Structures are given as structure tokens and as C-alpha cells.
Amino acid sequence: MPELPEVEVSRLGLLPHLPGQRIVEAIFRVPKLRHVIPSALVSRLIGLRVEAISRRGKYLLFDCESARDGGWLILHLGMSGSLRLVAPGTPLQKHDHADLVFARTTLRFRDPRRFGTLLWHEGGDIERHPLLAVLGVEPLSAVFDGDWLYAKTRRRSTPIKPLLMDSHLVVGVGNIYASESLYHAGISPLRAANRISRERYRILVPAIRATLEASIAAGGSSVRDYVHSDGGAGCFQLSCAVYDRAGEPCLNCGNPLRSVRQSGRSTFYCAHCQR
DNA sequence: CGTTACCCCTGGAGGC
DNA sequence: TGCCTCCAGGGGTAAC
Numbered sequence: 068m069p070e071l072p073e074v075e076v077s078r079l080g081l082l083p084h085l086p087g088q089r090i091v092e093a094i095f096r097v098p099k100l101r102h103v104i105p106s107a108l109v110s111r112l113i114g115l116r117v118e119a120i121s122r123r124g125k126y127l128l129f130d131c132e133s134a135r136d137g138g139w140l141i142l143h144l145g146m147s148g149s150l151r152l153v154a155p156g157t158p159l160q161k162h163d164h165a166d167l168v169f170a171r172t173t174l175r176f177r178d179p180r181r182f183g184t185l186l187w188h189e190g191g192d193i194e195r196h197p198l199l200a201v202l203g204v205e206p207l208s209a210v211f212d213g214d215w216l217y218a219k220t221r222r223r224s225t226p227i228k229p230l231l232m233d234s235h236l237v238v239g240v241g242n243i244y245a246s247e248s249l250y251h252a253g254i255s256p257l258r259a260a261n262r263i264s265r266e267r268y269r270i271l272v273p274a275i276r277a278t279l280e281a282s283i284a285a286g287g288s289s290v291r292d293y294v295h296s297d298g299g300a301g302c303f304q305l306s307c308a309v310y311d312r313a314g315e316p317c318l319n320c321g322n323p324l325r326s327v328r329q330s331g332r333s334t335f336y337c338a339h340c341q342r
Numbered sequence: 343c344g345t346t347a348c349c350c351c352t353g354g355a356g357g358c
Numbered sequence: 359t360g361c362c363t364c365c366a367g368g369g370g371t372a373a374c
Contacts, residue, residue, distance in 0.1 A: 146366070180350085232369095331347075
């Protein structure tokens with residue numbers, strides 16, 4: 068399921084094809100995903116031109132404009148969502164819930180678990196949308212550094228791993244990359260956030276950034292007009308160092324990796340290399 | 343205020 | 359083959 072790198076790669080995959088194109092038709096085959104899809108959205112979208120595609124956290128934001136007005140189509144892939152550009156007339160497969168039809172191509176949204184989202188935001192000022200206004204910092208932005216995270220965690224006794232996944236603090240770090248980043252930084256996912264030193268946060272944050280950027284690079288090199296987001300083991304065919312490797316040897320010390328449950332999610336780590 | 347449990351939904355894997 | 363349980367990359371809400 069998509070974490071930030073998968074969403075970003077999806078965005079990069081769409082960029083050569085959609086901006087400048089006019090929406091000819093919009094088709095929604097289910098009444099709701101995570102949220103109810105407004106029935107008026109079909110007619111609202113027709114005739115608008117996609118001017119740009121941006122990303123905030125794991126949300127894809129389609130800037131849609133006409134000569135007189137416009138707004139934003141907000142799309143979230145949830146746990147199982149994927150996007151694909153298909154030729155007109157391509158047969159539907161199960162769980163293909165939505166199409167945005169353009170003159171030369173169709174953007175098709177598939178989401179078996181339906182945790183994804185399709186919403187409309189009328190007008191500009193997309194950052195004021197309630198779902199976006201509460202989001203934390205972008206992990207690839209300059210403000211996200213070790214000193215910033217150290218300051219933000221002084222009164223947080225929760226284990227660092229679920230905290231990294233809290234989108235109100237920092238967006239886009241999901242279950243896979245939280246485990247992977249902590250492994251690369253040598254920090255135990257169980258350690259209370261306020262019991263990690265400034266110096267170690269200065270290692271952790273670059274590790275998060277490097278993990279995300281490597282995954283984006285790997286995904287970007289493997290995606291063409293097929294827009295990729297589903298995908299088995301995640302990590303874009305890059306083998307994960309710890310994720311989903313419980314019982315297998317640590318790549319660094321050889322001891323068996325462990326898994327624990329934190330806040331209802333599986334965490335993978337090496338008890339020897341991570342303190 | 344911070345932290346955790348639960349829920350939304352479908353499908354695949356593994357046990358019996 | 360079927361049925362059961364558990365698990366899955368997210369995240370909002372409610373309750374403690």
C-alpha cells in the first residue's frame with residue numbers, strides 16, 4: 068500500500084500525461100470510498116482542465132480549472148489504492164471504482180479495500196481543506212530536521228515508531244518506512260520519543276529522508292505510463308532490511324529480526340542493532 | 343493534552 | 359474443497 072514514495076511516484080507518472088488535459092467525463096461506480104462521493108462531482112468536473120498535480124502527505128491534489136472558476140480534486144490511495152492510465156475502452160477489472168476520462172487517456176482508480184478517498188474542494192486555498200489543514204510537515208522539506216523533531220518530541224512518551232506514523236506531526240511515513248528508517252538509524256522502535264537524544268534525531272531524520280528518496284528513485288525508474296501504487300512487499304522491489312522479515316537474519320549482525328505490535332500495527336526491528 | 347482501541351473494507355494466506 | 363482466523367502499506371473518531 069502506498070506510503071509517500073508510492074504516492075509521489077504515482078504523481079510523477081501522471082505529470083507527463085495529464086496537466087493541460089481537459090476532463091471529458093467522470094465516472095464513479097461506488098457511492099462512497101472512505102468518504103461519500105458527492106453526486107454533483109460528476110458534472111462539476113466535466114470541462115475542467117487539470118492544470119497541475121501536487122502532493123501533500125499521501126494526498127494527491129489535482130488543480131482543476133476552467134476559464135471562470137475551479138477547485139481541487141483530492142485523492143487518497145488508502146491501503147490498497149492504485150492509479151493507472153488506460154486507453155479508452157479498456158475493460159474494467161474488479162474494484163475499478165472511478166475513471167477520469169480525457170481525450171487521449173483515462174485515469175483509472177482501483178481500490179479493493181475502499182479506504183481511499185475522492186473529494187472535491189471548491190475554489191483555491193487547498194491547504195485550508197480540513198483534511199489537509201491538520202497535517203504535519205513534509206518529511207522531504209527543509210524544516211524537517213533533527214533539531215525540529217527533537218523539539219517536537221520533548222513531551223511525547225509514546226514509542227518513536229508509532230509517533231513517526233502520526234500525520235499530525237510528519238506526513239507520509241507509513242508502517243514500512245517507519246520500521247526501515249529506525250533500523251537504518253539504529254534506534255529501537257520501542258524507545259520513548261522523549262528518551263532519544265538530539266544527536267540521535269540528527270541521525271534519524273536524514274535516515275528517514277534517505278529511505279524515502281531511495282524508494283522514490285527506485286519507483287521512478289521502474290514506472291512509465293503505468294502508474295504504480297499497488298504492490299506486494301512495498302519498498303518498490305528494493306528488498307526491505309527489516310519489514311516483513313521477522314525471524315530472518317539481520318543484514319548487519321545476523322541475529323534473527325523481531326516483530327512486535329505497536330498501536331495495532333506490526334513493527335520489525337533488530338534488538339541487537341537498534342537501541 | 344497525549345495515548346490507545348476500534349472501525350471502515352476486501353482479499354490472501356494458512357490451519358483444520 | 360470449505361470454513362475459520364488472522365493479517366494487510368491508512369487514518370479518523372471516540373474513549374480513557
